[in-house]
Amino acid sequence: xxxxxxxxxxxxxxxxxxxxxxxxxxxxxxxxxxxxxxxxxxxxxxxxxxxxxxxxxxxxxxxxxxxxxxxxxxxxxxxxxxxxxxxxxxxxxxxxxxxxxxxxxxxxxxxxxxxxxxxxxxxxxxxxxxxxxxxxxxxxxxxxxxxxxxxxxxxxxxxxxxxxxxxxxxxxxxxxxxxxxxxxxxxxxxxxxxxxxxxxxxxxxxxxxxxxxxxxxxxxxxxxxxxxxxxxxxxxxxxxxxxxxxxxxxxxxxxxxxxxxxxxxxxxxxxxxxxxxxxxxxxxxxxxxxxxxxxxxxxxxxxxxxxxxxxxxxxxxxxxxxxxxxxxxxxxxxxxxxxxxxxxxxxxxxxxxxxxxxxxxxxxxxxxxxxxxxxxxxxxxxxxxxxxxxxxxxxxxxxxxxxxxxxxxxxxxxxxxxxxxxxxxxxxxxxxxxxxxxxxxxxxxxxxxxxxxxxxxxxxxxxxxxxxxxxxxxxxxxxxxxxxxxxxxxxxxxxxxxxxxxxxxxx
Amino acid sequence: xxxxxxxxxxxxxxxxxxxxxxxxxxxxxxxxxxxxxxxxxxxxxxxxxxxxxxxxxxxxxxxxxxxxxxxxxxxxxxxxxxxxxxxxxxxxxxxxxxxxxxxxxxxxxxxxxxxxxxxxxxxxxxxxxxxxxxxxxxxxxxxxxxxxxxxxxxxxxxxxxxxxxxxxx
Numbered sequence: 001x002x003x004x005x006x007x008x009x010x011x012x013x014x015x016x017x018x019x020x021x022x023x024x025x026x027x028x029x030x031x032x033x034x035x036x037x038x039x040x041x042x043x044x045x046x047x048x049x050x051x052x053x054x055x056x057x058x059x060x061x062x063x064x065x066x067x068x069x070x071x072x073x074x075x076x077x078x079x080x081x082x083x084x085x086x087x088x089x090x091x092x093x094x095x096x097x098x099x100x101x102x103x104x105x106x107x108x109x110x111x112x113x114x115x116x117x118x119x120x121x122x123x124x125x126x127x128x129x130x131x132x133x134x135x136x137x138x139x140x141x142x143x144x145x146x147x148x149x150x151x152x153x154x155x156x157x158x159x160x161x162x163x164x165x166x167x168x169x170x171x172x173x174x175x176x177x178x179x180x181x182x183x184x185x186x187x188x189x190x191x192x193x194x195x196x197x198x199x200x201x202x203x204x205x206x207x208x209x210x211x212x213x214x215x216x217x218x219x220x221x222x223x224x225x226x227x228x229x230x231x232x233x234x235x236x237x238x239x240x241x242x243x244x245x246x247x248x249x250x251x252x253x254x255x256x257x258x259x260x261x262x263x264x265x266x267x268x269x270x271x272x273x274x275x276x277x278x279x280x281x282x283x284x285x286x287x288x289x290x291x292x293x294x295x296x297x298x299x300x301x302x303x304x305x306x307x308x309x310x311x312x313x314x315x316x317x318x319x320x321x322x323x324x325x326x327x328x329x330x331x332x333x334x335x336x337x338x339x340x341x342x343x344x345x346x347x348x349x350x351x352x353x354x355x356x357x358x359x360x361x362x363x364x365x366x367x368x369x370x371x372x373x374x375x376x377x378x379x380x381x382x383x384x385x386x387x388x389x390x391x392x393x394x395x396x397x398x399x400x401x402x403x404x405x406x407x408x409x410x411x412x413x414x415x416x417x418x419x420x421x422x423x424x425x426x427x428x429x430x431x432x433x434x435x436x437x438x439x440x441x442x443x444x445x446x447x448x449x450x451x452x453x454x455x456x457x458x459x460x461x462x463x464x465x466x467x468x469x470x471x472x473x474x475x476x477x478x479x480x481x482x483x484x485x486x487x488x489x490x491x492x493x494x495x496x497x498x499x500x501x502x503x504x505x506x507x
Numbered sequence: 508x509x510x511x512x513x514x515x516x517x518x519x520x521x522x523x524x525x526x527x528x529x530x531x532x533x534x535x536x537x538x539x540x541x542x543x544x545x546x547x548x549x550x551x552x553x554x555x556x557x558x559x560x561x562x563x564x565x566x567x568x569x570x571x572x573x574x575x576x577x578x579x580x581x582x583x584x585x586x587x588x589x590x591x592x593x594x595x596x597x598x599x600x601x602x603x604x605x606x607x608x609x610x611x612x613x614x615x616x617x618x619x620x621x622x623x624x625x626x627x628x629x630x631x632x633x634x635x636x637x638x639x640x641x642x643x644x645x646x647x648x649x650x651x652x653x654x655x656x657x658x659x660x661x662x663x664x665x666x667x668x669x670x671x672x673x674x675x676x
């Protein structure tokens with residue numbers, strides 16, 4: 001499974017690189033699939049509300065009311081109907097790309113299992129929501145979908161088999177139709193909102209809105225689609241007639257031909273089998289997380305920066321328990337901590353100039369890679385350097401693997417995330433023999449730990465605590481953010497060489 | 508906004524792909540539920556078959572062997588017979604189906620539902636059903652109808668319990 005994932009990851013990195021060239025890293029749609037899905041849901045909601053104004057929830061009235069929207073008021077209700085359908089289809093595309101991407105990028109395991117697991121029932125809910133939408137038109141397609149759905153429900157042994165009889169020979173009643181309308185308009189959307197809230201509940205600082213240029217481009221594309229190919233109904237339901245040719249929406253209705261060809265038993269087996277496989281993926285194989293961050297209260301000022309910087313909301317602030325003057329202290333929830341080390345980099349006490357002659361203890365740090373160990377490694381690597389332009393290269397485990405890039409003039413240290421690097425460590429490195437520091441993170445816009453790149457960039461620019469001190473000569477500090485694909489590894493090598501050549505001679 | 512021709516080209520291709528995938532898959536490829544020369548038959552009704560074994564009157568000896576509160580004069584095994592249905596088109600087999608009565612003791616009414624296709628045109632459609640154990644393999648209900656079946660026609664076969672006969676609509 002790991003080999004397949006790694007292979008697919010390299011493929012998706014290549015595709016995303018191509019998109020970066022066209023869209024830039026900031027608005028690459030692959031980096032905003034979740035928020036794009038929310039955006040499509042907004043379009044579905046707004047267009048759905050408008051369509052509902054003209055929609056009649058009765059067996060006899062539904063079809064004519066949809067036809068009125070499509071043909072008589074095509075210029076607004078018709079476009080809204082088309083937008084409703086095509087944004088729903090677009091949501092399926094973004095959901096599936098989002099799911100595949102999270103799997104290939106290894107974002108689905110470890111403490112991130114919760115978001116993955118809660119995403120799986122969301123798929124079912126979205127599909128059921130789409131299917132009930134097609135029922136409401138009550139055309140020949142709706143009748144086909146209703147019958148095939150009833151066949152599937154009747155196959156379940158525990159349910160007394162009678163549902164299919166409701167749809168034979170147009171025996172459906174207004175009451176049943178009202179129930180479907182309720183499900184599509186209220187019941188399922190409310191359940192979906194609840195599931196989506198659960199889905200994102202373990203992630204902090206979520207951006208629900210895609211970048212404006214991307215949202216505009218996606219909306220205009222759907223609008224153009226609605227104008228060029230307006231959504232239309234099939235023929236109305238006719239007693240004594242079976243549909244011959246159906247123009248299925250394959251994003252939502254793909255299960256039904258399977259029911260016809262293989263039978264409802266196989267359709268259930270395949271869909272539940274795929275669902276179970278998806279639910280098991282976080283443990284195929286399980287990911288062993290490193291020990292979570294630990295708080296050392298005697299060195300913590302209670303500033304709360306670690307809680308603000310944590311990408312997973314695993315740190316919260318509570319009332320001080322050690323009687324110190326500070327009001328709050330951080331507490332770490334180990335079930336949410338991915339051990340990225342960003343909190344360690346955000347702590348003002350992670351300053352290597354402190355406690356120079358003893359073991360450096362900081363307010364919050366990773367027990368398996370404390371800042372004291374980082375300081376000792378930095379010192380030993382620097383001592384081994386020689387030459388005129390000595391560079392310390394800090395790498396990120398999820399970007400280019402820098403461990404093989406060391407040389408006589410280049411020392412390397414790999415961190416779990418570039419955000420783990422305290423800015424004061426850069427000052428320390430430059431004061432202890434290096435001529436320059438290059439920090440290499442994940443590809444721009446695609447940080448494995450979400451905010452590692454952003455926080456590092458802001459800290460070095462003096463826009464976020466803890467800042468890189470102004471006394472540090474900025475020309476001696478460089479950032480470069482690339483993924484571990486072959487082409488970009490070479491790009492890092494070239495950037496490293498160019499940076500070394502650009503360094504001013506040390507005093 | 509794209510800043511160069513290359514950016515414009517890549518964005519154009521990306522949006523065109525997005526457009527194209529939805530344009531096509533939202534209604535195509537067309538699904539041919541029935542071929543142009545086919546009609547569809549649906550069997551759909553609820554039916555209770557006869558008991559698999561006849562009730563028999565218990566003898567005094569049999570009654571004495573039972574606990575006092577269970578001494579009912581008749582012994583009626585609950586299990587009901589399988590329902591066997593055949594469809595013939597112009598006296599040739601079109602399809603057969605067997606339905607098991609539901610319930611733990613298989614004693615409830617079965618919901619009969621099955622669908623088949625048949626060629627359009629003038630044909631004799633025969634439906635026959637056996638709902639009890641019969642040694643001769645015969646049928647208890649038979650209905651025949653000769654009609655011009657048109658392509659796409661939906662033929663519904665029900666069963667009128669009050670008249671004990673099939674209804675072909």
